[in-house]
Amino acid sequence: MQKLKTSAADLVAASRGRIEEIETRDLINMMHDPDVVIVDLRDIRERQRSGFIPGAFHCPRGMVEFWIDPESPYFKEVFGQEGKRYVFHCASGWRSAITVAQLNDMGFPCAHLREGFSTWEAQGGPVERSDLDWE
Template sequence: MNKNYKDLLAAAHAVIETVPTDKAMGMLKDDNIVFVDLRDRRELEREGRIPGAFHCPRGMLEFWIDPESPYHKDIFAQGKTYLFYCASAWRSALATQTAQDMGLTPVAHIAGGFSAWKLNGGPVEDVSAK
């Protein structure tokens, strides 16, 4: 193995912005910020999500960002700041680096992920099962 997950995370953290949880909470009402939840649907239904967050499963991120992809989502072409999160900030760190490498800017992720958000008393909205 040339690189393990810790190596990949360290490389991502060297080039991305990490927003502290309390600062992210203060950004929630900002219309120029798009909170992007990268967790899978089961996690959302079990744990809830940050109110108003856009759900983008991690496996679809590259396809939804790329305007040339048949799966492109217009939300990624709005010229806003994209704030990614997952459960523990591992997937979001890698996703932030990928989005940045693809040219989506500005992008950042939430330190500690959704777990830290809840632990620090951040608001959570329920997500009903499909």
């Protein structure tokens, strides 16, 4: 197999060097702020298996650039709210770091949960579980 010029870990490290990272404890304290929108990038199967942050908006990673772009036919109004602070997360912080760097490059200011959902419950964050997740 051919060696990649840039590894996934390199992409994550480069992204983390230029984005805002939120610690788990800090996001737990912010989660009831009506001006904070938590966005879950994980696959629906991850949400079903591990649960999810109550009130988090589910946006599959593959659609995020299209859902935040007001000129896209896939635009979602949740991303057009004025005065909101958007914090994205995935399972471990890798996908969300790359995503947030990309969104910042597009002109969409946002941050990400540094350690992802992996430490959320252990640090006292509430988790909702459901057999059906049809967001």
